[in-house]
Amino acid sequence: MNKDLGLFIKQLEEEKPRSVIRVKKVVKPEFEIPAILQEIEKRKANPVIIFEKVKNLNGGVSELPVMINLFGDRARLAMAMNVPVDKMSHEYVAKEKFPVKPVEIDKSKASVKEVILKGKEADLYDLPIVTHHEMDLGPYITAGFAWAKDPETGWINCAIIRMYVSGPQTLAVNFNANRHTNFIFQKYKKMEKPMPMVIVIGHHPAFYMGAQTKIHTDEMDIIGAIMDEPLEITPSETWGNEMMVPAQAELLIETEISTSEIAIEAPFGEYTGYYGGQRTNPIAEVKAITRKKDAVYLDIMPGHADHLLLDAPMIEANLYSKIKEAVLGTQNVHMPVSGTARLHAYVQIRKTNDGEPKAAIMAALSAEYRLKHVVIVDDDVDIFDDQEVLWAIATRSQWDKDLLVVPGVMGSRLDPSAEDVVTTKGGIDATKPSEKHSFAERIAIPKSVIENIDLKDYLESKDMESLKK
Ligand SMILES: Cc1cc2nc3c(=O)[nH]c(=O)nc-3n(C[C@H](O)[C@H](O)[C@H](O)COP(=O)(O)O)c2cc1C
Ligand SMILES: [Mn+2]
Known part of the structure; x- marks a missing residue:
């Protein structure tokens, strides 16, 4: 059965x-x-x-x-x-x-x-x-x-x-x-x-x-x-x-x-x-x-x-395959619940040139009619974490160069800021400039040290308990 x-x-x-x-x-x-x-x-x-x-x-x-x-x-x-x-x-x-x-x-x-x-x-x-x-x-x-x-x-x-x-x-x-x-x-x-x-x-x-x-x-x-x-x-x-x-x-x-x-x-x-x-x-x-x-x-x-998450993986799957057709280095797509899992998409790419993020934005916006804002990030950014994506926008985008705005596109009638089904869509390239340019190094603690840390060796069990969700 x-x-x-x-x-x-x-x-x-x-x-x-x-x-x-x-x-x-x-x-x-x-x-x-x-x-x-x-x-x-x-x-x-x-x-x-x-x-x-x-x-x-x-x-x-x-x-x-x-x-x-x-x-x-x-x-x-x-x-x-x-x-x-x-x-x-x-x-x-x-x-x-x-x-x-x-x-x-x-x-x-x-x-x-x-x-x-x-x-x-x-x-x-x-x-x-x-x-x-x-x-x-x-x-x-x-x-x-x-x-x-x-x-x-x-x-x-x-x-x-x-x-x-x-x-x-x-x-x-x-x-x-x-x-x-x-x-x-x-x-x-x-x-x-x-x-x-x-x-x-x-x-x-x-x-x-x-x-x-x-x-x-x-x-x-x-x-x-x-x-x-x-x-x-x-x-x-x-x-x-x-x-x-x-x-x-x-x-x-x-x-x-x-x-x-x-x-x-x-x-x-x-x-x-x-x-x-x-x-x-x-x-x-x-x-x-x-x-x-x-x-x-x-x-x-x-x-x-319950509602937002059910359709999210299928919209992500559709976007992933369509964006990958435009930008081969596309790694993953996430429709965050913070953006109703319909209106915002985070796209992680491994870019080979500085034109790819905007190509990815265009591919994404035309693949899903409800999608309104797209953020493109590098592959060191965790797209399942809103805070990481907002950090990338904060530190890796300059909106005079990195913002793409497309007015007058079909969108979701249910978005109260749209005029009936017509909306303004946009995307932000929040990737670092490509390898040719130097860019600030992201802070990190040595991996070898992190791998050897087991919190149980340092904390009392009541403190371990308090960390549990
Ligand atoms: C919980 C839930 C409720 C939905 N309600 C509606 C709805 O009332 N009307 C509608 O057109 N789409 C609704 N959708 C979206 C469609 O189910 C979804 O876009 C579906 O893939 C469309 O199928 P189609 O591509 O075969 O047309 C809803 C989705 C979910 C997850
Ligand atoms: Mn169908």
Whole structure:
């Protein structure tokens, strides 16, 4: 059987027992779950939290526990992919090059078919769907993929799209204009047919990472590549073999999106740390719900690490491969959480001439539409440490020569400083001048001395304890 969410949590509890917290008290999905997460985050901790007893939207206690903050830690994502944390983007690019085709399995072997609900029984209000921020329109599914099939290529596209629960069997779905989901939706619109869309909620985190690929292809093959095993798929309840679905997901909601009706959607607390404004969006109607008997309802906390970190390695992987095409000495890319993991990128290069940093800035800015500011540093600067990057800007840049400013470019509509989708982008070359010029030497303590220091030989054990995080 495919790796699934339960297997990952078991592995996590064995290897890092402190990174899973279970809450047994009955909690409300409206604000209470987000508030508890935020209080834990304030203490600089980032565990997965499982709420075992959560009210559903019908006022009863849901059969499904709620899991939040699965993605709130880069090390956890690296563990899911079985790769070193500072090499995630490299490994992601390498795995993407070898797509793995899915395998079809019988419904009897698909754990997501253990419970099948159709007609009025397929009720979203039976689920513990979370309301996150004060001004949000209401409960939102935030860890749900829009799983849709391109009617021309037959490819499956998969993207996390927020979905507002507007009734027991209706949702408003927010895919941006430049998303593959929208390209597919436009094709159905032309055919004047509703678009089948399966909402996939809860799977192994490697599934989540594979499904967030930026490559335009049959995404089932990339999910297989990132999971290191073929994705198991099985026929859907509503469309049979015409629409195959992931067999070992926690929960699937089979829907049809009307190509004629729209609904008001948002405000909604966004990745930027601000509310995104109200808009009109397509409506999905629930046809069936299938799930594991002991399914967990996965939620992602918008605007927090849980949300920001999930897409970061995939954006980094995309940037890494595109910047490397322009500048061969590109070493690594980091989308820091301090820049919402979307608007800022730190790029580490080993340059061979002084024109390469600006070439890297241009390649980066055109590869990812949300990216706004790029900082290019040398390979002695740790790009996973904001302070090191700011130090490089402080000591290695002269903005009359090192700043590149590009006004009037397409950016993120959600950035409140942009004018609709038009923004000003820029980059800073914070690298030292190339070898030809002399440059100040960075301070350092001899490596041979550092290597022989073991703090236990110098400190009392109570002082050693106080250094522990
Ligand atoms: C938690 C989370 C929520 C997201 N919500 C949305 C959304 O509501 N609308 C949207 O267009 N993209 C959203 N995204 C971004 C897309 O999922 C992401 O860009 C995806 O790779 C797009 O897939 P595509 O390249 O197949 O279009 C979200 C990403 C994450 C991680
Ligand atoms: Mn896609």
